[in-house]
Amino acid sequence: MLVLEDVNVYYGAIHALKGISFEVNQGEIVTLIGSNGAGKSTSLKTISGLLRPKTGKLTFNGENLATVAPQSIVAKGISHVPEGRRVFANMTVIENLELGAYLRKDKAGIKEAIKHVYSLFPRLEERKSQISGTLSGGEQQMLAMGRALMSKPQLLLLDEPSMGLAPILVKQIFSIIKEINASGTTILLVEQNAHMALSIANRAYVLETGKIVLSGDSKQLAASEEVRKAYLGG
Amino acid sequence: MDSISTQIFQQIINGLSLGSIYALIALGYTMVYGIIKLINFAHGDVMMVGAYSGWFAVTVLHLPFLPALLFSMISCALLGVLIERIAYKPLRNASRIAALITAIGVSLFLEYGGMIVVTAQVRTYPPVFPDTRYILGGVYFKYGDIVMLLTAVVLMALLHFTVQYTKVGKAMRAVSYDKDAALLMGINTNNIISFTFAIGSALAAAAGVLMGVYFNTIDPLMGIIPGLKAFVAAVLGGIGIIPGAMVGGLMLGLVESIVSGLGASTWRDAVAFLILILVLIIKPSGLFGKNVREKV
Numbered sequence: 001m002l003v004l005e006d007v008n009v010y011y012g013a014i015h016a017l018k019g020i021s022f023e024v025n026q027g028e029i030v031t032l033i034g035s036n037g038a039g040k041s042t043s044l045k046t047i048s049g050l051l052r053p054k055t056g057k058l059t060f061n062g063e064n065l066a067t068v069a070p071q072s073i074v075a076k077g078i079s080h081v082p083e084g085r086r087v088f089a090n091m092t093v094i095e096n097l098e099l100g101a102y103l104r105k106d107k108a109g110i111k112e113a114i115k116h117v118y119s120l121f122p123r124l125e126e127r128k129s130q131i132s133g134t135l136s137g138g139e140q141q142m143l144a145m146g147r148a149l150m151s152k153p154q155l156l157l158l159d160e161p162s163m164g165l166a167p168i169l170v171k172q173i174f175s176i177i178k179e180i181n182a183s184g185t186t187i188l189l190v191e192q193n194a195h196m197a198l199s200i201a202n203r204a205y206v207l208e209t210g211k212i213v214l215s216g217d218s219k220q221l222a223a224s225e226e227v228r229k230a231y232l233g234g
Numbered sequence: 235m236d237s238i239s240t241q242i243f244q245q246i247i248n249g250l251s252l253g254s255i256y257a258l259i260a261l262g263y264t265m266v267y268g269i270i271k272l273i274n275f276a277h278g279d280v281m282m283v284g285a286y287s288g289w290f291a292v293t294v295l296h297l298p299f300l301p302a303l304l305f306s307m308i309s310c311a312l313l314g315v316l317i318e319r320i321a322y323k324p325l326r327n328a329s330r331i332a333a334l335i336t337a338i339g340v341s342l343f344l345e346y347g348g349m350i351v352v353t354a355q356v357r358t359y360p361p362v363f364p365d366t367r368y369i370l371g372g373v374y375f376k377y378g379d380i381v382m383l384l385t386a387v388v389l390m391a392l393l394h395f396t397v398q399y400t401k402v403g404k405a406m407r408a409v410s411y412d413k414d415a416a417l418l419m420g421i422n423t424n425n426i427i428s429f430t431f432a433i434g435s436a437l438a439a440a441a442g443v444l445m446g447v448y449f450n451t452i453d454p455l456m457g458i459i460p461g462l463k464a465f466v467a468a469v470l471g472g473i474g475i476i477p478g479a480m481v482g483g484l485m486l487g488l489v490e491s492i493v494s495g496l497g498a499s500t501w502r503d504a505v506a507f508l509i510l511i512l513v514l515i516i517k518p519s520g521l522f523g524k525n526v527r528e529k530v
Contacts, residue, residue: 074420
C-alpha cells in the first residue's frame with residue numbers, strides 16, 4: 001500500500017532521513033520506534049507531504065506521492081494525526097471534526113462519520129460544543145484522532161498518541177487504535193512507548209539517527225535482546 | 235433635552251460614523267495579520283484605490299451608490315489577491331521583516347503609482363446622497379450618516395457570519411490557528427490566504443467609498459493617516475482578533491469625535507494614541523487579546 005524506497009529528507013543542511021526504506025501493507029498496524037531525533041516524525045511528515053524527500057521513491061497504492069501537494073494527499077486517503085495533537089484549540093469539538101471532513105461533500109456521509117467518531121470516543125460527544133482548547137490532553141488526543149478519521153482514510157498516520165497521557169488513558173487509546181484497525185483502516189504508528197507499540201503492531205521498524213537498524217515481526221522484535229536493551233528497559 | 239446632552243449624542247453619532255470606517259479598515263489589517271502574521275502597511279492604500287474606484291463608478295459610469303460600492307469592493311478584492319500573490323507569497327517563508335519592508339514598498343507603489351494614474355490633484359466626490367437631515371430629540375442624523383453606519387454594520391455582520399458559520403470561514407480560522415494542521419485537513423492554505431486578502435481588501439474598499447462620501451474629497455495619499463489609525467484600532471482591540479478590530483475602530487472614532495466636540499480637535503490624534511499607549515501598558519495583547527495557554 002505505502003512504499004518508501006531509499007528516501008532522503010533534509011532540514012536545511014541537516015540530513016534527517018538517510019535512505020529509509022519501509023512498507024506498510026493493507027490492513028496492517030506497522031510501528032516505527034526509536035528514540036528522540038531518530039526520524040520517526042520526519043518520516044510521517046514526509047508521507048503526508050509537509051516535508052519533501054530530496055531523493056528516493058514514495059508511493060501510495062502505486063502512485064507517486066513525492067510531488068503531490070499535502071492537501072491532495074489527504075484526498076488520496078492518508079490522514080495524519082500530528083505529534084502534539086495540533087487540534088484547533090480556538091474552535092469547538094464539532095468544528096474540529098467538521099474540518100476533518102473538509103474535502104468531503106456528502107453531507108449524509110459526514111453526519112455518519114461524526115456518529116462513528118462519537119461511538120469510538122463517547123467523551124467527544126459529551127463535549128461537542130466545548131472549545132477544544134479547554135479539553136484535557138487525553139480528550140485532545142481523542143479529538144485529533146477523531147478529526148483524522150473524518151476523511152475516511154485508508155491509511156492513518158499516528159504520531160506519538162501516548163505522549164503525556166496517564167497509563168490508563170494510554171491503554172484506552174491503544175485499544176481504540178486496534179478497533180480502528182479492525183474496522184479496516186491501515187495504521188502506521190510512531191511511538192516512543194515501544195512496549196505499547198510493539199504489543200499492538202504486526203510489524204515494526206526500529207529507527208536510529210535517520211536509518212532503519214532493525215525490522216521484523218513485532219513479537220520477535222519485542223523478544224530480541226537488542227530492542228529490549230535499548231527500548232524496553234532491559 | 236438640554237443642549238449638553240444633545241451635544242454629546244451628536245458627537246456619539248459622528249463618532250460612530252467615523253469609527254465604523256476605521257473599523258472596516260482595521261478588519262482587513264487584523265484578518266491579514268491573523269492569517270499570515272504580516273502587518274500589511276499597504277492596506278490603507280488599498281482603501282484609497284477603493285475610494286477612487288468608487289469615484290470612477292459614480293462619476294464616469296454613473297452608477298448609484300450600492301452598485302458603485304460593489305464595483306469598488308470587487309475591484310479591490312482582485313487587487314488584494316494580486317498584491318498577495320505577487321508581493322507577499324514569494325516571501326511566505328522569509329523573515330517577517332522582509333515581508334514588512336515589502337508591504338511598505340507596496341504601499342509606496344500604490345501611493346505614487348496612483349499619482350501617475352490619477353494625478354496628485356484632489357478630487358471631489360459627487361454628492362451620492364440627498365442632503366436630508368432627520369432630527370430626533372435635537373440630534374441631527376444626516377441621511378449619509380445613516381447609510382454609512384448601516385453599510386458598515388451590514389458588512390461586519392456578513393463578515394462575522396462568514397467567519398463563524400461557513401466552511402471557508404472555518405478554514406480561515408483553522409489556517410490562522412495552525413497552518414500545517416490545516417494542510418493535514420486537506421485545506422488549500424494558499425487559496426484561503428488569497429480569500430482573506432480578498433475579503434480584507436473589499437472591506438477597505440467599502441471604507442474608502444464611505445470615506446469619500448463622508449469627507450467629499452479624495453487624493454492618492456488619503457490612505458496613509460486612516461490606514462495608520464485603523465492599524466492603531468486593530469492593535470487596540472487585539473491584533474488578529476476580528477471583534478477586537480470592530481470595537482477598536484468604533485472606540486477610536488468615538489474618542490476622536492468626543493475630543494473634537496470638547497473643542498480640542500487639535501488634540502484628538504494625541505488622545506487616540508495616548509489611549510493606545512495606555513491599553514498597551516495595561517493589556518499588551520489588546521482589549522480582546524488573550525494569553526493563550528497550551529495544554530500538553
